[in-house]
Each structure stands twice: as C-alpha cells, then as structure tokens.
Amino acid sequence: MSAGAGGRRAPRTFRKDAAPEGYVAGLGRGAVAFTTRSDAVPLAGGAGRGAGRGAGPLARTDFGAAPKGYVAGAGRGAGGFGETKPSAESVRDTHTAAADAAGEDPDEAWDAVERRIAERNAKKRRRRETESNGGVLGGMQGGRVADQFADLKQQLKTVSYAEWDAIPEARSGVREHRQQETFTPVSDALLLSSAGLASQGSANARSIERGRALLSQIDGQGDKQDGSSAFDPGDYLASLDDGANGASAAARVGDVRKARLLFRSVTTSNPSHGPGWIAAARLEEVAGKLLDARKIIAEGCKACPTSEDVWLEAARLNTPANAKVILGDAIRHLPRAVKLWLRAADLEGDHTERKKRVLRRALETLPKSEQLWKAAIELEDNEADAHLLLARATECVPTSVDLWLALAQLEDYKQARAVLQTARKRLPREPKIWVAACALEEAQVVDTVGHNGSKTDSKVPEPSDDAALAKLRTVLDKIVTKAVNALKTTTMRADWLEHAREMEGAGSLETCRAIIRGTMSLGVPAAEQKRTWFADASAMEKEGLLVCARSLYAEAMSLFPGHKDVLLRAVAFESRKGDKASLTTLLHEAVQRCPKAELFWLMAAKETWKTLNDPREARRILDRALASQHNTERVWLAAFKLEWETGNVKEARSLLKEAQTRCPTPRIWVKAALLERVELSKAELGSDKARTLFAQAFAILKEGYTKFPTFYKLWLMAGQLQVDFRARHGAPGDRQDAVQTARKLFLDGLKHCPHGVPLWLGAARLEREFVSPVKARSVLELARVKNADQPALWLEAIRLETEQGQHGMAEALKAKAVQACPKAGVLWAYLILTAPRPEQRAKSADAMERCENDAHVFCALGRLFASRNKVPTARKWFEAAVTANDDFGDAWGYYLHFERSIASDADAAEQVLRRCLAAEPHHGELWQQVVKRDALRLATDRERLEAVVLECASEFRR
Numbered sequence: 001m002s003a004g005a006g007g008r009r010a011p012r013t014f015r016k017d018a019a020p021e022g023y024v025a026g027l028g029r030g031a032v033a034f035t036t037r038s039d040a041v042p043l044a045g046g047a048g049r050g051a052g053r054g055a056g057p058l059a060r061t062d063f064g065a066a067p068k069g070y071v072a073g074a075g076r077g078a079g080g081f082g083e084t085k086p087s088a089e090s091v092r093d094t095h096t097a098a099a100d101a102a103g104e105d106p107d108e109a110w111d112a113v114e115r116r117i118a119e120r121n122a123k124k125r126r127r128r129e130t131e132s133n134g135g136v137l138g139g140m141q142g143g144r145v146a147d148q149f150a151d152l153k154q155q156l157k158t159v160s161y162a163e164w165d166a167i168p169e170a171r172s173g174v175r176e177h178r179q180q181e182t183f184t185p186v187s188d189a190l191l192l193s194s195a196g197l198a199s200q201g202s203a204n205a206r207s208i209e210r211g212r213a214l215l216s217q218i219d220g221q222g223d224k225q226d227g228s229s230a231f232d233p234g235d236y237l238a239s240l241d242d243g244a245n246g247a248s249a250a251a252r253v254g255d256v257r258k259a260r261l262l263f264r265s266v267t268t269s270n271p272s273h274g275p276g277w278i279a280a281a282r283l284e285e286v287a288g289k290l291l292d293a294r295k296i297i298a299e300g301c302k303a304c305p306t307s308e309d310v311w312l313e314a315a316r317l318n319t320p321a322n323a324k325v326i327l328g329d330a331i332r333h334l335p336r337a338v339k340l341w342l343r344a345a346d347l348e349g350d351h352t353e354r355k356k357r358v359l360r361r362a363l364e365t366l367p368k369s370e371q372l373w374k375a376a377i378e379l380e381d382n383e384a385d386a387h388l389l390l391a392r393a394t395e396c397v398p399t400s401v402d403l404w405l406a407l408a409q410l411e412d413y414k415q416a417r418a419v420l421q422t423a424r425k426r427l428p429r430e431p432k433i434w435v436a437a438c439a440l441e442e443a444q445v446v447d448t449v450g451h452n453g454s455k456t457d458s459k460v461p462e463p464s465d466d467a468a469l470a471k472l473r474t475v476l477d478k479i480v481t482k483a484v485n486a487l488k489t490t491t492m493r494a495d496w497l498e499h500a501r502e503m504e505g506a507g508s509l510e511t512c513r514a515i516i517r518g519t520m521s522l523g524v525p526a527a528e529q530k531r532t533w534f535a536d537a538s539a540m541e542k543e544g545l546l547v548c549a550r551s552l553y554a555e556a557m558s559l560f561p562g563h564k565d566v567l568l569r570a571v572a573f574e575s576r577k578g579d580k581a582s583l584t585t586l587l588h589e590a591v592q593r594c595p596k597a598e599l600f601w602l603m604a605a606k607e608t609w610k611t612l613n614d615p616r617e618a619r620r621i622l623d624r625a626l627a628s629q630h631n632t633e634r635v636w637l638a639a640f641k642l643e644w645e646t647g648n649v650k651e652a653r654s655l656l657k658e659a660q661t662r663c664p665t666p667r668i669w670v671k672a673a674l675l676e677r678v679e680l681s682k683a684e685l686g687s688d689k690a691r692t693l694f695a696q697a698f699a700i701l702k703e704g705y706t707k708f709p710t711f712y713k714l715w716l717m718a719g720q721l722q723v724d725f726r727a728r729h730g731a732p733g734d735r736q737d738a739v740q741t742a743r744k745l746f747l748d749g750l751k752h753c754p755h756g757v758p759l760w761l762g763a764a765r766l767e768r769e770f771v772s773p774v775k776a777r778s779v780l781e782l783a784r785v786k787n788a789d790q791p792a793l794w795l796e797a798i799r800l801e802t803e804q805g806q807h808g809m810a811e812a813l814k815a816k817a818v819q820a821c822p823k824a825g826v827l828w829a830y831l832i833l834t835a836p837r838p839e840q841r842a843k844s845a846d847a848m849e850r851c852e853n854d855a856h857v858f859c860a861l862g863r864l865f866a867s868r869n870k871v872p873t874a875r876k877w878f879e880a881a882v883t884a885n886d887d888f889g890d891a892w893g894y895y896l897h898f899e900r901s902i903a904s905d906a907d908a909a910e911q912v913l914r915r916c917l918a919a920e921p922h923h924g925e926l927w928q929q930v931v932k933r934d935a936l937r938l939a940t941d942r943e944r945l946e947a948v949v950l951e952c953a954s955e956f957r958r
Helices: 088-102 106-133 150-158 161-166 186-222 234-241 249-251 256-269 276-288 289-305 308-317 322-334 338-346 351-365 370-378 383-396 400-410 411-428 429-447 466-486 493-506 508-517 526-540 546-559 564-578 580-593 598-612 615-627 633-647 651-663 666-682 688-707 712-727 733-751 755-773 774-785 791-803 808-819 826-834 836-850 855-867 870-886 889-902 906-919 924-929 941-957
Strands: none
Touching: 161 836, 249 508, 256 276, 256 289, 276 289, 276 308, 289 322, 289 774, 308 322, 308 338, 308 889, 322 338, 338 351, 338 370, 351 370, 351 651, 351 906, 370 383, 370 400, 383 400, 400 411, 400 429, 411 429, 411 564, 429 466, 429 493, 429 508, 429 941, 466 508, 493 508, 493 546, 508 666, 526 546, 526 564, 564 580, 564 598, 580 598, 598 633, 633 651, 633 666, 651 666, 666 688, 666 712, 688 712, 712 755, 712 889, 733 755, 755 774, 755 791, 774 791, 791 808, 791 826, 826 855, 836 855, 855 870, 855 889, 855 941, 870 906, 889 906, 889 924, 889 941, 906 941, 924 941
C-alpha cells in the first residue's frame, strides 16, 4: 500500500525480514521450548529435532557425543513422555552405573551424603532445643527431657500387670478448676419478642389459612334463624382466662390484631352470643386497653341483657362503685340470678350489715335458694338470729340436708332429736341424717357421764362408765340397723365406710364403730369376708384411720373367734399401731379365744413380763400353757429364760431337768450346758466350785452328744469348753491335754456332722491357735471339699492366708470363692472392704449386680462411704441395709456408731437406737461374737447393743 493513498504510513511487520543471528522466538517473554534427548543427542541418520527450528547459534551448537549413562534433563527433574516418571531407584541406579564406570563406590557415596544430611539435621535440632529449653533446663544435665528419663524408661519393663493396674488415674490427683457459668438476666420484653419472632415465620401461612376458614364460617352465622353459632369461643375463653398477667397472654394469643378482627366478626354476626363479647373484652384487657374492654362489655350488656356471665364480666372489669351500678341493672333484668345477688353482696366488702341487707332482699325474691340461705346464715354472729334463719330456711328449702343438720346442732338434745326426725321424714333416703342421729346420741352420753381420754384411738374424750357405754352401743346399733334396712337400695357398703371415716375425723368414735359393726358384711360373700376385711383394714391403717381399722379387726375376731389368722392380723396391727397395754390385753384375749395356738401363749407371757413388768403373771401364763398340753420345747425354754433372767438359777436348773424328761430335745441340753458355763465364768478359775461346774457342764454336753450325735452344737460347745477353760486358762501341764481333748471332740463331731460349718471353723481355729497354721489350712481345705458352697469357710481360709502374709494365695482363694459362691453377700462385702481403693468401685458394682438387695453388701458400702466422710451417702446405704434385713445385727451396730461419730444430730442416733431395740436382731458375724460372750448372756438388749457398737468402733479404726 502506498503512502499517498491514505495519507498514513503502513506499519512494519518484519514478516519478510530475516531473523538476526542468535534470535529465538519468544525468548524475551519466557516462552522457551523444552529440550528432549533427541534435541541434545543427534539421531543416527540425520540431524536432531532442533535442526529444523531455524537459525541461531544455540540451536546449531554441537556438544559432541553424550557421556555413557547420560539422561537428558535428569538433573533438573525432567522426564520423558511416558505414562510414568522414572523412580528414585532408577535414577540412583543410573548414577550408580555412571559412578562404577568412573571407578567410584556408589554405596559409600550415598552413605556419605546421608551422614552429612543427618549431621546437619542434628545440629539444627540441638540448636532449636537449646533456644527453647535453655531457661527451663539450664540447670539440668543434658538438653532433652527424653535423655533425662532414659534410665527410668529402661526400668519400666520390670513393672508387672498388677502394678500397672494399681496406678491411679491422673484425674484423681488433679484438682480441676472449671469456670462457672454465668447467667445475665434478660428483660421480659426481649423474651417476648424472641418468642414472637420464633413462632411468627413458621406459623404465618397456617395462621392465614386458619383465619380465612374461621372468618368464612363466622360470616355464615348471620343467616341462621336460631341464632346458634358453629364457632364456639370457649377455647379463647379458656386461654384468656389465665391471662391476667398481660404479657404472657399476649405471647399465647400471638397476633392481637387478627384475634380482634375475629371476635369483631363473632359479635357482629351473632350479637346475642354472650361468650363472644366476654372473649373480646378479655382480649382488650390482655392487650392493656382496659377502657376498650369496658366499652366492649358494655355493648355486650346491651346486646345480651339476659346473659348472667356478661353482667358478671362487666362488674369484674369496672371499679367497685361502677360494678354496683352495673349489678343493679343486671338484677333488674335478671332478678332470679343467684350469682348476681352473691356478687352484689361481695362488693360490699367488710360492711356486714350491708351484705345482710343485700342477701335479705335476695331471699325475698328467691326464698328457695339454698346458696343464699347459707350465705346469710354465715354472716350471723348471734346464735339466736342464726337459729331463726335456719328455722325459716328449713321451711323454705326442706330438701337441704346441710340446713337440717345445722339447725339440729343449734338445738338442745330433745329438740335436736325432733329436728332430725322431721328431717328424716322429709328426706327418707339421706344417710347423713341417720349418722347425725347416732352422733347426737353419743354426744349426749359423753356430756352426761363424763370424759375419759382415749390412749389408743384419739384424743377425743369417750364415756368412762361401762354400763352407759354398753347402753350407748346398743342404741347406736339399733339406729344403724334401721338405717341400713331403710337405705339398702340406695346406700352401699362403700358409702357407709366413708361415713365411718368422716365420723372418726369428727371425733364420734362410737358412731364410727357402730357403723363398722352394722355395715362391714353388706354385700360381701362369706368366702370373701376375711380377705375383704383385711384389705379394708390395711387401707384404713395407711390412711391413719386407726379406729376404723381396729374396729374391723375386732368384729372379725368376734365373727371368727377361733381363727388363728384373724388373731395374728389383729396382734400384728396392735404391735405396729397400738400401745403395750392394748397389745397385752389383746394377747390375753387371743389366748382365751385360741388356746391351742402356742404362739399366743408365748407372746402373752413375754409382753406381760417385759411390758407390764409382771414376771409372776407371766409365769402363771406359761404354767397354764404347759397344763394346756403345750409340752413343747419353746414353752419349756421360755419358762427357763424367765427364771434364769430373773435370777432364779435353781428354779431354772430344775425346769431344765424336768424338760429333759418330759421334752427331750437337743436344745434343752444346750441350754442346760449354757447355764452351767455362765455360772462357771462367774466362779474363780482353779477353785473347787469352778472344777465342779466345769465337770457338770461337760457331763451335760457329753450326755447330749451321746443322745444326739448329729446335733453339731453339742460337739462344738464341748470343744469350746475345753479350749476356753483349760487350754487358755488352765494349769500349764493341763493345757496340752485340753488341746488334744478338744481336737478329738471336733474330729468326732465332724464324723457325725460333716456339714456343720461352725464345727469346721472351730476345729480350724483350734489348729491355728495351738498347733500350726498349716494344720488349720488342711482342715479348711477338707471342709471346702465337703461344703464348697459355704462362704464362711472360704472367708476363714482367706483370712488365714492374709494373716500369714500369703497374699498371693489369698488372692487366688478370693477368685475361687467368688466362683463357688457368686451370690454370697458376706463374701462380697469382705472383698469390697479389703480391695485397694482404685478397685473398690468395680468390686461394689459387681457385688450389686450379683447380690440383689443384700444387707451385707449395703452395710459394706455404708462403711466404705463413712470412711471417706461422705455422710449422706453412707447414711443412705446403712438405711438400706437395716431395711433389707432388720435381723442383721452388724448393720445396726455400724449404723448406730456412724450416727454417733458424726455428732451432727443426736436425735438421729437415738432414733436408730430405738429402732434397733424394737427390731431385736439375732444374726451377724460380729453380733454373734459379742452377744455370746459369757459376761453378756444375762445383759439387757441395750447393753448388748452398746457392746456391739464398741466393737464396731474398733473395726472402723482398723
């Protein structure tokens, strides 16, 4: 293109110019072509691939032939065009081959490189450790913590598994300090706004659709002729009824505007519907617009002048002065509305005379309103005025039972009877009138004869004269019989029992008993009588109605005089809820009613002796029992115990001799030997009296185990007699003979009684104390072979090994014992208390799983928590122990010691003491060891308990 054609010069494109020497296209902007091996090494038959790229000295430079093993681009990480890159091994092999060609050892070269890298890294690591730990470890030998404990790490390989398990958790020794949560009070407005925002979005669509449906239904109500409405605002009334606290109600309503539109539609479509006006007014009240609420309810009063609820709502929303005016208008429209009159009277406040005037005006209009009469009578302080009102009220409202009964209470006895007779004629089917007649007769006798406070039933006075009481019961029975016959079609048995409950609460105890006597059999089949009466008595006892329950048992005993089960129920009830005198009286009565029951004779004698402190009468009761063909072991032993504990040793000894002839049982010989042993313990050892008593006791035991060789207690007592009075306290030359005699007695006894566990224990303890522990171990092993399921034998063996220091054998025995006796609570209790502290929790969990509701486990847990000063938890477990088994004396001893040791509540310890004495425990390993001491054989129950508590205290200190 020429320059003159367009007036401009055409640009130069260099397309036709030759490239300068050394030019490489794109080199200035970094677009350098990659170089391959074919570019660097010429192919055999022609020029390389770079020969055709144009000019330039770089492209034409020839470096000659490549060295052997040369890989183009390997030094900068370039690879070929294959699918995989060469691995590090292949590269190393390539260089290794090159090194071999050069005469160098490749392994030494690579090792030198690795040593150099490791040395460089070690220097850097030491420098970093020095900089970071210089201030902390400056005074220590070495820079690294791992180096400081290297020798200790080597010793860890000698730690056993048991030692690893015994290491406590790190949390148990660290006290964690956690930041307490803080709470900031928020205003109610913020809470309400958040509640509204949370619910508005999710319920918006549903609320719109629901509102449209309700409006369409409400608008259609105006076409109905009867004025009824398919929309019932009762739900709104119920929800708004709780809305006196404004803000919470607004949150429940949600959208006040929509609710206002809804109620406006209700009152417009059906203006005669009173609940709609009430709901609309309450909505405005909740919204805080009280004036609008009063305006709406005023419109409602005009639209619904016959709605009593609308007038009452209007009075509620207005001030008391305006409310009086409103109620005046309401009464003019509804003169027979009782609620309006009562509300008008309430508005008078404390002005009693004004209230009376309002109520009297109301009675002039509504003379037959029971509510108005009751309200008027309650305002009368003068008894005469109240009497006049009641007389007039019964004339106007003869069907009101309460008015008749109130009138009878204001009359004297004769007039009250006349009033009740009139009431009975007017209301022949009302049981309250008959019950009131019975109460009237009882009150008359009480006022006439005198008063005697009841000790067992109530604090309400009762008649003291027996003749008057018998006459009263006859009269009451007649009234109740007439009432039952007159009301048999309308009043059921349950109704009469309810009246009996009411009479007990009112203090009319004889009336209560009369109702029970006359109605307890109504509608009850003969086969179901006892079961039904027992169930009713138990229910009344739980309710605290002891008079009703006692009356049921008394009538059951009168209807079934010789039935042992009825008497036992009554005796159990008196022992729980009655006093000692009433129980003793009942037991004497039971002996008369059921003379063949041995239990009643024994209980009567015991209560007479212990409660009434009359051993002479108790002795006569037992003599009568023996004369009544009760030639039994229990009666003979009860007579012996009475004589022995009252100090008549000769009489007790003669009774046992007679019992050995008339009732030869093993326990008779046991008690005879025990008597001689206790007397022996009182004598001076080595004296003639002691030798005589020892000979007598051993002769009795020898005679006993000769006659009864399978009774292990006789063999055991004979061996213990030799050990306690000869082997321990005898002459030095006599001790070895006593040990051999005792061993022979134990061995002979075990031949006849291989399953007598106490006999095995006695033999093992003899060997351990006087011979050797090895012999004791063999005895216990033989005992476990014959009695593998007896935890006492396993426990004795474990204790033996522990005392001898054989802890490994003790642990092995524990494992075997748990397998042989998996549900033995006494064994698990020992394992819990002797386990290391980190293992006690797991042992406790296993014990609770294996032994359900076991008192031994509960007591062990109580001791465990008591040792850790966890008072509430320990008390809970001790309480569980005595509740699970109140015959377990060890639990009572530890429980009482625990309550006394904390010294926080003396009443709690005293209460535990009383409960223990009432329970009379007899079992427990520690309990048996203490109470069977010779010095405590004749001690009182409290003295024995105190001795057990002392022993428990020493166990706690161990």
